[in-house]
Amino acid sequence: MSETCLDMGGLDRVAISGPTPQDQAHLDVCPRCRTRLLTYREYLALPEESEPEGESVAMDRLRERLKAEIHGTPSSAAGPGAKWRGVSPEDRGAAARSARESWRDGLRRLRGLRGLRPAVGLAAIALAGILLIRERPAPVEDHGVLRDRPAGRPTAEVVIARTQSTPDGAVALTWRRFPGAEMYRVVVFSADLAEISRSPAGTDTTFVLDSSAVAALAQGPVGMFVEVQALAQGDRIAASRTMALPRR
Amino acid sequence: MMTSQSYTEVPDEALAALVAQDPDGPEAGSAAAELLGRYSKITYRWCLRMVGDREGALDLAQEALLNAYRHLGSYRGTGRFVSWMYVITRNCCLCALRRPSLLRDDEADPDERAGDHPGPDQALEEKDDEEALLALIRTHLDPREQEALWLRCFEQMPVDAITRLLRIDDASGARGLLQGARRKLRRALERRDAGNGGK
Numbered sequence: 001m002s003e004t005c006l007d008m009g010g011l012d013r014v015a016i017s018g019p020t021p022q023d024q025a026h027l028d029v030c031p032r033c034r035t036r037l038l039t040y041r042e043y044l045a046l047p048e049e050s051e052p053e054g055e056s057v058a059m060d061r062l063r064e065r066l067k068a069e070i071h072g073t074p075s076s077a078a079g080p081g082a083k084w085r086g087v088s089p090e091d092r093g094a095a096a097r098s099a100r101e102s103w104r105d106g107l108r109r110l111r112g113l114r115g116l117r118p119a120v121g122l123a124a125i126a127l128a129g130i131l132l133i134r135e136r137p138a139p140v141e142d143h144g145v146l147r148d149r150p151a152g153r154p155t156a157e158v159v160i161a162r163t164q165s166t167p168d169g170a171v172a173l174t175w176r177r178f179p180g181a182e183m184y185r186v187v188v189f190s191a192d193l194a195e196i197s198r199s200p201a202g203t204d205t206t207f208v209l210d211s212s213a214v215a216a217l218a219q220g221p222v223g224m225f226v227e228v229q230a231l232a233q234g235d236r237i238a239a240s241r242t243m244a245l246p247r248r
Numbered sequence: 249m250m251t252s253q254s255y256t257e258v259p260d261e262a263l264a265a266l267v268a269q270d271p272d273g274p275e276a277g278s279a280a281a282e283l284l285g286r287y288s289k290i291t292y293r294w295c296l297r298m299v300g301d302r303e304g305a306l307d308l309a310q311e312a313l314l315n316a317y318r319h320l321g322s323y324r325g326t327g328r329f330v331s332w333m334y335v336i337t338r339n340c341c342l343c344a345l346r347r348p349s350l351l352r353d354d355e356a357d358p359d360e361r362a363g364d365h366p367g368p369d370q371a372l373e374e375k376d377d378e379e380a381l382l383a384l385i386r387t388h389l390d391p392r393e394q395e396a397l398w399l400r401c402f403e404q405m406p407v408d409a410i411t412r413l414l415r416i417d418d419a420s421g422a423r424g425l426l427q428g429a430r431r432k433l434r435r436a437l438e439r440r441d442a443g444n445g446g447k
C-alpha cells in the first residue's frame with residue numbers, strides 16, 4: 001500500500017482538483033492518506049473560518065516578533081514576557097561552534113587521538129564496501145520538508161536512534177521515521193568529528209554495520225561515532241545525536 | 249529594487265524564490281517578512297487547533313514561522329508554497345505534542361502499567377512500525393474508526409478537533425469512537441496472541 005501513498009504534492013493536487021480514480025482507489029483503503037488529506041483540507045480552509053477570540057492581539061505580537069527576527073530589531077509589541085525562541089544566525093553559529101568545540105575538547109581529554117589516523121583510513125576503505133542499506137517500499141513522505149530542531153531542544157529528540165551489538169560482532173542501528181524525511185543515511189565520524197564515511201541514502205530505518213567494518217572502525221584508541229541523518233530532497237533536515245560505535 | 253509595498257501582489261512562490269536566491273540580499277528581509285506575515289494567521293490557527301491554548305499556540309506558531317524563515321532556502325518551488333508551509337507547521341506541532349497511545353484510552357493513566365511486563369500491545373507500539381500498525385488498523389476497524397484513531401495517534405489531533413473534523417454528531421463525539429476502536433484493537437491483539445500460544 002505504501003508504494004502508492006500520496007506525497008505532499010499528491011495531496012495538494014487532490015485537494016485542488018479532486019482525486020483521480022486511481023487516487024480514490026488508494027484513499028478508499030488507506031487511512032493514512034485519507035486522514036492526511038482531511039487534515040490538509042482543514043488547514044487550507046482555516047483562513048475562511050471565523051476569527052478565534054484574541055486572534056488580532058496574537059497576530060500583532062506574532063508579526064512583531066517575526067519582524068524583529070527577520071530585521072534584527074528589538075520587538076516592543078512582543079512585550080516583556082514574550083518568548084521569541086529564535087536566535088540570530090550569528091548566535092546560532094556561535095552556539096553550534098561552542099557545542100562542537102566543547103565536544104571536541106571532551107574527546108581530546110581521551111588519550112591517543114593521534115593514533116587514530118591510520119585506523120581512520122582503513123576504516124574508510126572497509127566501510128565504503130560494507131555499508132548496507134536494505135531497501136523497502138518508501139513510506140508516505142512530504143516534499144521539501146523540514147522539521148528542524150526547535151531551539152532549546154537537544155538534537156537527540158530529532159531522530160531517535162540506537163545502536164545494538166549483535167552476537168556476531170555486527171552493529172545494528174535502528175531509528176524512528178522522521179516526519180518529512182524521504183531518506184536516511186548513516187554517517188561515521190572519527191573522534192575529532194571528521195566525517196569518515198557515509199552510507200548511501202535509503203528509506204529503511206535500520207542499518208547493519210557488518211562485523212568486519214566494526215572491527216576496522218574499532219581499531220583506534222578512541223573509537224568512532226555514528227549519526228543518523230534524515231534527508232529531504234537530498235538535504236539533511238535532521239539528525240540523531242552522535243553515538244559512540246559500540247566497541248567489543 | 250522592489251519596495252515592501254509592491255510585494256503585496258507578488259505570489260508566495262515568487263517571494264520564496266526571491267529570498268532563496270539571495271538570502272543576504274537587500275530585498276530578502278522585506279520579502280521574507282511579507283511572505284511569513286501572510287502565513288501568520290493560518291499558522292496560528294492551526295497551532296491553536298492542535299494545542300488548544302492561546303499562549304501555547306502563539307509560541308508554537310512563532311516556532312513554525314521561524315523554522316520556515318530559516319529554511320526558505322530549501323524550498324524548491326516544486327509544489328505550492330502553502331503545502332510546504334503546512335508541512336512545516338504540522339511537523340512543528342507533532343514535535344511539540346506527546347504522541348497518544350494507539351491502544352490505551354486517552355483518559356487512562358499512562359503510569360498504570362508501570363511494573364507490568366510489557367504486553368504485546370506495548371511491544372507493538374514500542375516497535376513504532378507504522379506500516380504494521382496501519383495494517384492492523386485496516387484489518388480490524390471500520391473506515392470511520394480508522395480515521396479517528398489515525399488522526400489521534402499519528403496526526404496527534406486533540407479529541408475535540410477530531411469530533412469537528414469528522415463531523416461526529418454523537419454526544420460522546422470522537423471519544424466514543426476512539427474508545428470503541430481501541431477496544432477492538434486490544435481484543436484483536438489478545439486473540440492473535442492467544443492463537444500464537446501466548447508468544
Ligand SMILES: [Zn+2]
Pocket residue numbers: 001002004005006026030032033034140
Ligand atoms: Zn496511503
